[in-house]
Amino acid sequence: MLSTAFRARPVVFRNTSAFVRNSSSAHGQETFESFTERYVEFFKSAQDLFEVQRGLNNCFAHDLVPAPAVCEAALRAARRVDDYATAVRIFEGIKEKVENQKQYQAYLEELKPVREELGIETKDELYTS
């Protein structure tokens, strides 16, 4: 928890000369891989529903689709806090974030083992069956 908060910050205070403006370019840029790793760690350590949902809000708020690893960690976190609705909601979030139906299908395929293991239906499956 605390470590994630620290990691989110720009890490370096560089020894810049007086003539260089310290503007926004000095902010640390997080790579997709470190983002994924950070949220996988977060969801592994999230212990209650509020934390899981807060993490979901945060990782779905960026201009990227969270990696399947993050989604899987989030699904397992939802299972750990015993909230089925949140697990269904994760797939709705993915559907919102992806660019097209094909990508959504790819995510569904990728996460199929977890879904079958935990018994998670998507919203469409819930309301069409």
Add this chain to the structure above:
Amino acid sequence: MQALRLARTTRVTPLRVRALTTAAPSVASGSSSSTSASVIPLSNVEAQWEKMSSEEQLAVHQQLEAIQKKDWKELSIDEKKAAYYVAFGPHGPRAPINPPGSGVKIAFGTFALIATSGLIYYGVRQLGGPPPKTMTREWQEASNERAKEQKINPISGISSEGYSGKGFVQSK
């Protein structure tokens, strides 16, 4: 049961707060609602949720919490739907701003208003008198002749050399 359900219209407030604030007036019904917790059928939660009293909603919530602790593969589709609906269904803050079918209603209302305004326009026109006698082609051509006779506006207007405009003619 039904009377209890209809007794009050519910507003969605956080459950914990609701449980605390509503405890005082209904101490007697508190025990009855806890017994009715198992009675509320989860298959019909979506239809009943808005009409439930806050005690019943709390009971359903607790019931669902207990159910979701089980293996999710064992849950029935109704239980899953109920859990999803209670958490993320279209009620409270997620209720749609416009109920379904309002687009058609708005389009119909707009066309009705435009039609009404058209009717009012032609109705008022019907009430008015006929156009004035000068608004005929003959009268306006006669005005042109008279203007040329009198050499009106000889530099650039109707009496000028090579004038090609219509002069006073505006009616068809």
